[in-house]
Amino acid sequence: MLQSSGDRAPALPAPEEPAVRTVLLRGGDVYSPADPFATALLVQDGQVAWVGSDGAAESYARDADLVVDLDGALVTPAFVDAHVHATSTGLALTGLDLTGCPDLAEALRRITAFVRAQPAAARERGVLLGHGWDETGWPEGRPPTLDELDRACEGAAVYLSRTDVHSALASTALRALAGAELAGRAGYRADAPLSRDAHHAVRRAALARQTPQQRDAAQRAMLRRAAELGIGAVHECAGPDISSPEDLTALLALAAGGSEGRTVPEVFGYWGELGAVDTARRLGAVGAGGDLFVDGAVGSHTACLHLPYSDDPELDGAAYLTAQQIAEHVAACTEAGMQAGFHAIGDAALTAVTEGVRAAADKLGIAAVRALRHRVEHAELLDDAAVAAFADLGLTASVQPAFDAAWGGEDGMYVTRLGAERARAMNPFAAMVRAGVPLAFGSDAPVTPLDPWGTVRAAAFHRTPAHRVSVRAAFTAHTRGGWRALGRDDAGVLVPGAPASYAVWAPTDLVVQAPDERVANWSTDPRSGVPGLPDLTPGGPVPDCLATVVRGRTAHLAD
Numbered sequence: 186m187l188q189s190s191g192d193r194a195p196a197l198p199a200p201e202e203p204a205v206r207t208v209l210l211r212g213g214d215v216y217s218p219a220d221p222f223a224t225a226l227l228v229q230d231g232q233v234a235w236v237g238s239d240g241a242a243e244s245y246a247r248d249a250d251l252v253v254d255l256d257g258a259l260v261t262p263a264f265v266d267a268h269v270h271a272t273s274t275g276l277a278l279t280g281l282d283l284t285g286c287p288d289l290a291e292a293l294r295r296i297t298a299f300v301r302a303q304p305a306a307a308r309e310r311g312v313l314l315g316h317g318w319d320e321t322g323w324p325e326g327r328p329p330t331l332d333e334l335d336r337a338c339e340g341a342a343v344y345l346s347r348t349d350v351h352s353a354l355a356s357t358a359l360r361a362l363a364g365a366e367l368a369g370r371a372g373y374r375a376d377a378p379l380s381r382d383a384h385h386a387v388r389r390a391a392l393a394r395q396t397p398q399q400r401d402a403a404q405r406a407m408l409r410r411a412a413e414l415g416i417g418a419v420h421e422c423a424g425p426d427i428s429s430p431e432d433l434t435a436l437l438a439l440a441a442g443g444s445e446g447r448t449v450p451e452v453f454g455y456w457g458e459l460g461a462v463d464t465a466r467r468l469g470a471v472g473a474g475g476d477l478f479v480d481g482a483v484g485s486h487t488a489c490l491h492l493p494y495s496d497d498p499e500l501d502g503a504a505y506l507t508a509q510q511i512a513e514h515v516a517a518c519t520e521a522g523m524q525a526g527f528h529a530i531g532d533a534a535l536t537a538v539t540e541g542v543r544a545a546a547d548k549l550g551i552a553a554v555r556a557l558r559h560r561v562e563h564a565e566l567l568d569d570a571a572v573a574a575f576a577d578l579g580l581t582a583s584v585q586p587a588f589d590a591a592w593g594g595e596d597g598m599y600v601t602r603l604g605a606e607r608a609r610a611m612n613p614f615a616a617m618v619r620a621g622v623p624l625a626f627g628s629d630a631p632v633t634p635l636d637p638w639g640t641v642r643a644a645a646f647h648r649t650p651a652h653r654v655s656v657r658a659a660f661t662a663h664t665r666g667g668w669r670a671l672g673r674d675d676a677g678v679l680v681p682g683a684p685a686s687y688a689v690w691a692p693t694d695l696v697v698q699a700p701d702e703r704v705a706n707w708s709t710d711p712r713s714g715v716p717g718l719p720d721l722t723p724g725g726p727v728p729d730c731l732a733t734v735v736r737g738r739t740a741h742l743a744d
Contacts, residue, residue: 194731194743195253195689200412200447204738205251206230211242213255214695214717216262217679221716226260228685231737236679257692259719261660262677263417263450263733264637264688265667267583268475268562268627271421271436271452272428273316273350275403277631278410281315283345284634289325289333292318296337296345303341312342312359312391316631319348321484321598328354331376344391348591349482350427350632352380355387363390372487372503380485381503385426392429404436407630408449412741414635415688415730417450418667420583420627422475422528422562424457430468437469448738451686453671455526459506459514462521471671473518474526474560478505480534483602484592488531488566495604502531511541512548519549519557524672526560526583535567539574546578555579558623558672563588565611566603572613576620581670583625586643586659587633588612593648613652614644614659615700625670626663637663638719638727645698646723655699656718685737690728693719 198205211225217236225242227235227249235245246252277284281299286292296315303313320328328347329337335357342358352372360367363386367373372381379387411419423433433454440452455475456465465473481487481503486494489502511527518525529538538561546554555578564575564582575582589612592598599608617624626640644659654662665677676684695717719728733741 197732197739199742200739207250209245209249210253210255211239213258215260216716219680228737231685233679233681233683233685259690260687262664262679263686264415264663266416266419266627267625267667267670268422269419269630271407272400272403272432274630275407276314277316278406282317283315284317288323293337300339300341308341312344312394315345317348328378349484351482351487352378352485353384354378359387363387380487404439405444411450411635412733415733417686417735419450419452421452421454424476427476433468448735448740460517462517462523472524472526476528479527479529480531489534490531491533494602496601508537508540512544515542515545516548519553524557528562530563530565532566535571542578567613572616572620575622581623582617585627585629586640589648590643609649614654615652618654623669624662625666642721653700656721686735688730689732693728696720
């Protein structure tokens with residue numbers, strides 16, 4: 186038996202070392218429904234074997250291969266990010282990040298500095314990539330013109346996705362690479378960001394010139410960052426309009442084999458192509474969904490709405506799929522035993538989804554449709570009827586609370602685009618929980634950063650108070666919810682028999698936070714048996730991740 190004592194990070198095996206067969210962690214707080222007062226956890230062969238008190242742990246200590254003193258640290262299930270784009274996230278981590286630019290001038294300065302920092306060969310033959318600009322917060326209130334962009338790029342081919350990744354700035358050099366037919370595509374504008382099909386065309390042109398080495402480095406960077414944040418699994422939402430088959434298969438292979446001998450978070454892939462059940466299976470995807478676009482995004486004026494945008498009455502968004510196409514896709518997936526999924530944000534897009542899924546249920550039987558737990562990504566502008574339809578059809582809502590934190594509120598982008606009444610209806614998490622709609626939380630990184638505790642905080646302190654959920658409910662949606670969205674009810678919780686995927690957090694005071702103070706006060710009574718979680722009151726720090734373990738193998742260990 187090896188004995189270790191906690192200092193900062195627990196003395197678990199390093200990520201590049203073999204897993205230890207039996208590990209006993211004790212002397213901390215263990216978040217588990219099996220025992221709300223647990224202080225110890227036993228892991229054997231990659232599974233949780235026991236949860237309980239330090240006193241009872243003594244009987245296991247003599248037979249454990251490694252005993253770890255948690256020194257007051259908190260152990261929780263590892264997070265699951267239910268919607269990511271790994272390569273794009275890695276490129277944002279390692280490339281040009283325009284997130285948080287205060288104005289247009291600063292964005293242009295950053296673009297020029299980034300271009301000048303690249304090797305000459307990369308500027309001449311490749312495409313430089315960046316992400317994160319958002320003109321809605323700039324004093325100028327507009328993105329750069331094509332002439333301004335070209336001057337900043339100094340002739341280089343540059344692709345810069347907007348923060349919502351549904352439109353992009355493309356330099357003249359990149360537009361030329363996309364082909365002469367670009368000007369005839371929907372969403373093309375000669376002197377403005379490109380959206381719709383035109384955006385997809387320049388993105389494909391940009392990604393086609395990315396080398397396998399660049400892609401691999403980006404994917405490794407993303408998985409490494411996820412592990413550092415206590416994320417043990419991610420759902421990659423791929424598809425022909427957002428990545429490539431090669432991108433998805435490379436990511437799945439990397440996750441299966443580890444990164445440079447190190448354990449990494451698990452990756453579950455989705456392929457968003459209409460009717461492509463066989464393609465999804467061939468690529469190793471778990472579902473034919475993810476970013477199968479029914480519409481676009483609010484910020485880019487492409488989320489499909491029943492009524493026009495408040496700031497541009499000539500626009501009501503983009504409708505990429507009809508209810509009939511949705512019904513046919515759901516039916517094909519259901520008959521094949523594969524999960525379907527759709528990207529839908531606007532109320533008109535969500536109406537199309539619920540009508541389509543309902544038609545498939547009428548054809549195949551509602552029990553068959555419910556059993557697959559088909560998904561809807563984002564599901565933002567939901568009314569009561571849509572929430573009820575989600576619950577009745579067994580649809581999983583894969584949602585991103587950080588969207589509200591970024592764009593909600595009385596003076597946020599939602600109000601600008603939609604008006605105050607519709608903005609207040611966005612992201613109604615509490616209504617979905619009350620109706621029994623399964624929630625799985627994610628980031629949509631790089632749209633918003635990988636930030637699991639920030640995501641839990643955003644749901645618990647929603648900018649519209651009526652939509653808030655308890656920290657406990659939000660935490661469950663970001664851990665067990667991600668596994669349930671995969672059809673796995675045995676994971677995401679620290680109970681005997683569950684996979685030992687967990688995170689260790691620096692010691693912190695534990696509290697129970699709920700929108701209703703009466704519930705919170707009752708929950709802190711020891712007789713309630715409700716385990717506490719870190720205080721996520723806005724403005725305070727989020728917990729510091731000391732270690733992340735994936736099925737008993739260390740994926741991250743703090744220095």
